[in-house]
Each structure stands twice: as structure tokens, then as C-alpha cells.
Amino acid sequence: MNSISIRQTFFDFFESKSHFIEKSAPMVVKNDPTLMFTNAGMNQFKDIFLGNSPAKNPRVANTQKCLRVSGKHNDLEEVGHDTYHHTMFEMLGNWSFGDYFKKEAIAWAWELLTEVYKIDSKSLYVTVFEGSREENLEPDDEAREYWKQFVPEERILYGSKKDNFWEMGDTGPCGPCSEIHVDIRSYEEKNKIPGQQLVNTDHPLVIEIWNLVFIQFNRLSNGSLQPLKAKHVDTGMGFERLCMVLQGKLSNYDTDIFQPYIRKLSELTGKTYGKNEEADIAMRVISDHLRAVSFAIADGELPSNNKAGYVIRRILRRAVRYGYTFLDFREPFIHELVPVMVENMGAFFPELPAQKELIMRVIAEEEGTFLKTLATGITKFENYIRNNPENKIIEGSFAFELFDTYGFPVDLTQLMAREKGFTVDMQGFESGMKQQKERSRAAATMETQDWIELNPGNMETIFLGYESLQAEVKPLRYRKVTSKGKTFYQLVLDKTPFYAESGGQVGDRGTLKSGEITLRILDTQKENNLSVHIVDKIPGQWPDSFIATVDENKRKLTENNHSATHLMHSALRKVLGTHVQQKGSLVDEKRLRFDFSHFAKVTPEEIEKIEQLVNERIRANIQQEEHRELSMEDAQQMGAIALFGEKYGEKVRVIAFDKDYSAELCGGTHVHSTGQIGLFKIVSEGAIAAGIRRIEAVTGRVAEDFVNGKIHTLNQVREILKNPKDIVKALQQLQDENETLNKQIHQLQKAQAGSMIDKLKSRVQKIGNLNFITVKLGIDPQMAKDLAFEMKKQMDNLFLVIGHHADGKAGITLMISDNLVNEKQFHAGNIIRELASEIEGGGGGQPHFATAGGKNVDGLDKAIEKAIEFVKK
RNA sequence: GGGGAAUUAGCUCAGUUGGCUAGAGCGCUUGGCUGGCAGCCAAGAGGUCAUCGGUUCGAAUCCGAUAUUCUCCA
Numbered sequence: 001m002n003s004i005s006i007r008q009t010f011f012d013f014f015e016s017k018s019h020f021i022e023k024s025a026p027m028v029v030k031n032d033p034t035l036m037f038t039n040a041g042m043n044q045f046k047d048i049f050l051g052n053s054p055a056k057n058p059r060v061a062n063t064q065k066c067l068r069v070s071g072k073h074n075d076l077e078e079v080g081h082d083t084y085h086h087t088m089f090e091m092l093g094n095w096s097f098g099d100y101f102k103k104e105a106i107a108w109a110w111e112l113l114t115e116v117y118k119i120d121s122k123s124l125y126v127t128v129f130e131g132s133r134e135e136n137l138e139p140d141d142e143a144r145e146y147w148k149q150f151v152p153e154e155r156i157l158y159g160s161k162k163d164n165f166w167e168m169g170d171t172g173p174c175g176p177c178s179e180i181h182v183d184i185r186s187y188e189e190k191n192k193i194p195g196q197q198l199v200n201t202d203h204p205l206v207i208e209i210w211n212l213v214f215i216q217f218n219r220l221s222n223g224s225l226q227p228l229k230a231k232h233v234d235t236g237m238g239f240e241r242l243c244m245v246l247q248g249k250l251s252n253y254d255t256d257i258f259q260p261y262i263r264k265l266s267e268l269t270g271k272t273y274g275k276n277e278e279a280d281i282a283m284r285v286i287s288d289h290l291r292a293v294s295f296a297i298a299d300g301e302l303p304s305n306n307k308a309g310y311v312i313r314r315i316l317r318r319a320v321r322y323g324y325t326f327l328d329f330r331e332p333f334i335h336e337l338v339p340v341m342v343e344n345m346g347a348f349f350p351e352l353p354a355q356k357e358l359i360m361r362v363i364a365e366e367e368g369t370f371l372k373t374l375a376t377g378i379t380k381f382e383n384y385i386r387n388n389p390e391n392k393i394i395e396g397s398f399a400f401e402l403f404d405t406y407g408f409p410v411d412l413t414q415l416m417a418r419e420k421g422f423t424v425d426m427q428g429f430e431s432g433m434k435q436q437k438e439r440s441r442a443a444a445t446m447e448t449q450d451w452i453e454l455n456p457g458n459m460e461t462i463f464l465g466y467e468s469l470q471a472e473v474k475p476l477r478y479r480k481v482t483s484k485g486k487t488f489y490q491l492v493l494d495k496t497p498f499y500a501e502s503g504g505q506v507g508d509r510g511t512l513k514s515g516e517i518t519l520r521i522l523d524t525q526k527e528n529n530l531s532v533h534i535v536d537k538i539p540g541q542w543p544d545s546f547i548a549t550v551d552e553n554k555r556k557l558t559e560n561n562h563s564a565t566h567l568m569h570s571a572l573r574k575v576l577g578t579h580v581q582q583k584g585s586l587v588d589e590k591r592l593r594f595d596f597s598h599f600a601k602v603t604p605e606e607i608e609k610i611e612q613l614v615n616e617r618i619r620a621n622i623q624q625e626e627h628r629e630l631s632m633e634d635a636q637q638m639g640a641i642a643l644f645g646e647k648y649g650e651k652v653r654v655i656a657f658d659k660d661y662s663a664e665l666c667g668g669t670h671v672h673s674t675g676q677i678g679l680f681k682i683v684s685e686g687a688i689a690a691g692i693r694r695i696e697a698v699t700g701r702v703a704e705d706f707v708n709g710k711i712h713t714l715n716q717v718r719e720i721l722k723n724p725k726d727i728v729k730a731l732q733q734l735q736d737e738n739e740t741l742n743k744q745i746h747q748l749q750k751a752q753a754g755s756m757i758d759k760l761k762s763r764v765q766k767i768g769n770l771n772f773i774t775v776k777l778g779i780d781p782q783m784a785k786d787l788a789f790e791m792k793k794q795m796d797n798l799f800l801v802i803g804h805h806a807d808g809k810a811g812i813t814l815m816i817s818d819n820l821v822n823e824k825q826f827h828a829g830n831i832i833r834e835l836a837s838e839i840e841g842g843g844g845g846q847p848h849f850a851t852a853g854g855k856n857v858d859g860l861d862k863a864i865e866k867a868i869e870f871v872k873k
Numbered sequence: 874g875g876g877g878a879a880u881u882a883g884c885u886c887a888g889u890u891g892g893c894u895a896g897a898g899c900g901c902u903u904g905g906c907u908g909g910c911a912g913c914c915a916a917g918a919g920g921u922c923a924u925c926g927g928u929u930c931g932a933a934u935c936c937g938a939u940a941u942u943c944u945c946c947a
Binding site for chain 1: 874875876877878879892893894929930931942943944945946947
């Protein structure tokens, strides 16, 4: 059975058990401060488990693209070294939200594995939770009883809290789980050691295949467990592992999911998979990471230098490094595997073929820059070796510096060190690493307390903000959050006119009032589907309700920019082409920022065209059309633009301004008619990554100010130039004139210096073989310096002392010919320090040239006398 | 969010503890030579040493801030 039909069979099976087949949520998580990437199938249903949203379907099944590279689940460094760790993988799952529980979940799992997929039931083992005294929990005998109907008791094992009690995080929904393990060893091996002994021992051929989680508790922040009213089932089965088992392979990488990449890599390198362990690891690493990175880019997360984007960059770089070290790649190569991936997964994940070119470009660009970084690291390393040839040990601090500052992986440093007969002080490296981690942790502590219930209410806050900016609202619950010594409160209301930040539009600000009490809402944020109002203080006594008022000015200005973003998005697609896709958007009261895929600089002519189109639509004063509660199909029928990497519900909202011109799926707030926007003006255009451009623009009053500012500057220039007819020509002339004048000055100075040189030459005193000159001039230090160097060129055996003064400051410049320095051991720097005391200053320099400066101009004569005395001695 | 670093000619980069009035290679311009694949020789142009401020007799070099980029940690 190939992987495509294995996936389909899973869906068909659960559909037959009345499950709704949900789409995979994007791999990149938005609106959840605790999570950067989807790392488990349950992420997209988190709100249902937390009781923030009602379940739309009580039974759901899906495959979810997951990424485990940060936080609690971090498998990155394992990938490639064994046959079953992955960064990106698919998680198949079935879900019950307060519907069926242990009995059905267990029966169906068994049925699917043994009767549909036909796995030999004798090689399957199951585990159940053994209970925990510290938590005061009994063993999960309920699950055990159900299993006994299918599985002989000797293959039902008890598991510890670590393996068989699943928790989402430090707090939140949790419960016992029951795992199904499969033993795919050979007959002989099985006879030698019974599978029971190898369950949960990290044996690569006795592996967990499916985890059935029975969510029945809520973990509070004080650590105690609270039973849930509605119990849920959350299961997860690793798709890649399942394919391995069903295809009779011993490694995930031998399945038809990964083999195409490995074949392509063999072709590119001429190396055969399975011949050399290191090359094999590299090929596994690359085929795994390619998938992770490609999906991330397709979901709109580009490699960058911080946050989620940085995680993506690191994954890609790990792949490049393995290719560099073990497959001898010196040129970008990973991007060449993208077409293979599109061919293999494109049918089920349409975001891949749709963005193939972008993915390839971005990866190729990243590969190129990292290969460059490696080259700088190598130079740095070689310099170190050259400067420290004898100790044969690379200090930990240097290895850490290479790693920390130049991104040079430490295992590569070790490898190169070995080639030069050096070793790396790993202890020193680790201690640097430890310090770094401690610093970061200390800086990022955030403490969130439990919710405190004020009033019972609905699960999801009702948003009133599309129609009204003021409403009477009831506080439902709040909690205290402390972050870096600052304390604030998150407040949930039954309904709200406040827009919570999402879709690029910033959250609303405003006030909550009740009698004497006024709470300022500093921001409104979204945590998954929950609208959270941020307040800096809470009242001693909570009133039953507040009058909530949104800061209207800020909201209106923001709406201008948001609607203008839609108009511009359409204009971009008209002017540049339909390959333009939104890759990021930020809309606040000051400006709009829009990132989109496009492969060339947007020319000034195109910018002008875009502005024209948008302003035309503004002047047409088009009425906003809002369609709420549309099905996805109807929305697409309308031609509404949807974004990749955005999670949409069953019902979507479409905002259109003349639906043939602009229609977009959007939850944001907008102007009633485009005329309100006033003026639209693009302020900047530039690249932010390979294939991605960013435009910033302003609207309304801000746009007027921007244009007026430009005009004002121009007027000022005009005025300075005395109102010429052609301002550009006038400036050009001015510049030319400036150039000729500068040349003239230069020549004059030369001439002047010439006459001064003559003057100096005429003052030569022969003292021994010395050509001794002293002079006092009203020139600045720079000129004195020029003069001194010119004299040095023209006269041998020179000992020149120039006392100079300008702007009330005194200075001495001393020049001695090189031969005198050598013969008589003169040191101008030392001599001048003596002289400088006379002008109440300090100085210094090299043996042949030195300068000094001071406050006392009257002391110059004395300083010169001192010089004469010195020379005469 | 926290740390470390980088920014010098059109490009790639040197510039050692502050001081020989900012250098190299490639590219560019001009002239000369040359029947040859990166031709050779000579001369020349090109730099507010990222920006702003400070310390100093003197700053590309030291200190601070800003911007941009790289990099590690969370």
C-alpha cells in the first residue's frame, strides 16, 4: 500500500464511523503566545479542550502537518542519526469532543490496525496508565478492561506517568493515555527477546505507533487536577511510522515518503544510499529538513533572523551543513529537491504546487548565504590555527565564539580541528553555552496565574465591533500576568466592541467604565479564539457590567489603512500579475505594511500605476460589501482571495469593495465606503527576502502630511536656490560650480603651501648636520600637518617645529627626518610632550612625527625656545 | 525578549597596542604595446571608513546611541 492510499484509508475508516474529516491546520501558529509551530494534532482543537470555543463537530478525524523543533518537543538534533525521528511529520488522529470515550476509541483503533491495515495482532502491544500516588490517581483499569476484549493480558502493559499520562503544558487539559506499540523485528529476534521487554525502551523496531489520550482532567497552576465535565478523546498516530510498518520497512526513510529525495540525492552526488553511514545520515537529514522548510515557507513563514523564521533558517542550515560536510556539496543544492516534493505531496497539499517557484527561490537564496557564512567561519578558524600553532587545543571560548557569533556549528569545528591535529575544549564550549542559556531564560520569564471566574457566561466572546464602538459588557473572568517585573491583567468579556489583533490589524484601545471605576484597555489580543483585553489594573470590587468604549480615532485611522491594503492587494495583482500573494501584513493607525511574493523590484512606474489604481477606487467611493457566514465554496465562487497559511473556519467572512475589483476573506474592520480613505500614498518599496517585497504606505491625513512634507522640502530648496525656473538644472549647476571651486581652492592652497615652504626653507639653521627650522604660523593643525609632510619630502636631515594657532587654540607640530631618528635616537613623540607643557596641553606621536595641542597661545614662543635649547644640546 | 558580532572604493576584503596625512585584488577611464583564450605595460579616477554624539594633541581604530545585516539562546 503506498502512502497516499494509507492516508486515504484512514479518512475513509473514520468517515464510516461518522467523523468529520477536518483539513490540516497551517504548520505555523498565529495567535498563540505559547506556541510557534503546530507540534501535535490537537493544537487546532485547543480552544475546544480549554472550553473557549464550542465544538462544531463532536467527532473529527484528520491528518495534521506538525513540526517539532522547539520547546518541550525538540527532536531536531536527533533527526537523521536514527531511522524514525523527524522535524516535520504528519499526525493522523481521531477526536471526540464530549462524545464517545475509551470504549469506542480502543475498539476502533484495534479494528483499523488489525482488520483494515491487517497488521498481525500478535506483534501489537498496548500500554495503560499504572496510576500515580503523588497525583492520587488510580490505575486506568477502565481502559485495561476494554483492551482485554481484544488483546491477551500478557501484551497489556502498565506504563508510568512519564509515558502514559499526557499533558498539554504546565497547565490545561490532560489525562491518562493508552499507547499501541508494534514489534517489527524478525522472527528470530522476537524469539530471543520477547517484545514486552522492549516496549518504551527506544528500540528502533519496537515502536509506539498510536497514542490514545483520554482527556478527563484540567491541571491548575497550583499543580492540582480538576475533573472535567466533558471528557474528550485525542489520538495521534505518526503517519510516517505507520507507512513504515505497512510497507514492511525497517526505517521511515525506506518508505515511499522519503525514498524519492534519497534517490534524487544519490543522483546528484553519485553516492549510493546504504554504503556509508555518514552519507546516509546526511541524506536522511536533508530529506527530512527539506519537507519541514518547504511546508513552512508555503505556510508563509520565511527564513529570517528571529522567532519562528529563525527556527526555519536553522533547520535549513542544518541540512546545508550535512550536505557540505558529508556529501561534499559546495553549491546550493537543496532547492533542487523541491520539484520532487511537489510531485509527491502536491496532490494532497495544494499549497506546495501553488508556491513551488517561491519555495525554490527562497531555499536557494538561503543556501547561498549560509555557504558564505561557512566560508567566513573557515577563514576565522584558519587564522586562529595560524596564530596558535603550538598549543594543539582550540579553546572552548573560541569554539563558542565561532558558534555563537559566526553560526559555525561546533561539530564542524571539531571535524576541522581533527584534520589539523587539534582538539576542541568541549567543556569550555559547553560552559559558554550554559551561560548563554541562563541569560536568555532569566530574560524571558513570564508568569501566568489561573483564571478567576467573575460571572458564568458564554464560551466565545461575541464581537460587536463591526457595528458599534460602544456597548454594555459583562466581565467573565480575568487573570494576572507577570513578565519582567511588569504586571498586567487579561480580561475576558461576554461581548465586546474591541477588535483583537489578528489578520495584521492591531488591537483596539479604549476604556471600560462603571460609576467611579474606569479601566483603560491598553490592547486587545487574540489567544487562539479567545479575545483578551489587556488592562494595567483591576478594581477592588467588580461591577456587574461596564460601558465599553473603543478609541474611535485610532480605530478609524486603522480601518482606513486596512481597507487601503485590500485595494492595494488587488492593484498589485492587476499591475504585477496574479503571482502576487500576501506574505504578511501589518495595519495600524499610522501606516500599512504589506509583504508579498514578487521576483523583481517594483519600478517607479509600477508604483505610480498602483497608486493611481488605488486612488481611483477611493474616489469612486465604493460601498463596503460584507458577507458573513459564507461557506468556503461560495466565497471562492465570488472570487475572494484566501491566504495560504491562514486557518479558516467552516463559515468565512468576505469583505468586498466592488466584488469584481477587490474581494478578500477577512475578519478585520473596514471603512463603510472607500472615500473615507482620502489619499493613498506608497512611502517605500524594498526586498525583505528572496522573492518577497515589502511596501509601506500611508492614507488620509498621514498621506497628506507626507506629501506636504515633500512639497515643503522642495519649497525650501527652491527658496535657498533663489527660486530658479528649473530647480534640477540649478542644483546641477551648483554642484558643478562647487567642484570647480574646490579644485581652485586646492590649487591655491598648494600655491600657498609652496610660498610657506619657501618661507620655511629660508629659515633653515644649520646645527651640526641638522636642517633646523622653527616657525610660528596662524594656521590650523591639518594644514600644519600637510606642510610638515611636504617639507619632509623636500628636505633631508630635517628637524621642523611649527608652532601654530587658530580659533584661540595653540598647537605644535614636529617633524624629524627618518635618518635622524635612526642616527640620533630622536623621538618626536617624547620631545613634543616636553614642549606641550608650555602651551598647557598634551601631545604625542611617533618617532618621526608628533603633534600637540593646548590652550595657551602665548606659550608658543617659549615652546619654540625650548625646542632650540633641546637641539643645541 | 536576551547575548555576541559586522558595516572601509562599483565588487571581494586588508588595515596588529589610537599616530608612516586610508590600502590590495577585481572592475572602470585614458594612453601605449600585442594576431591567442581573464592579453601585457603605464598613468588615472573613485572613499563624509554606516549615521550621530563623546573621549583625545590626534579616531577607520576607544566609548555611547541609532540604523541595517549576520549569528546564538529563549
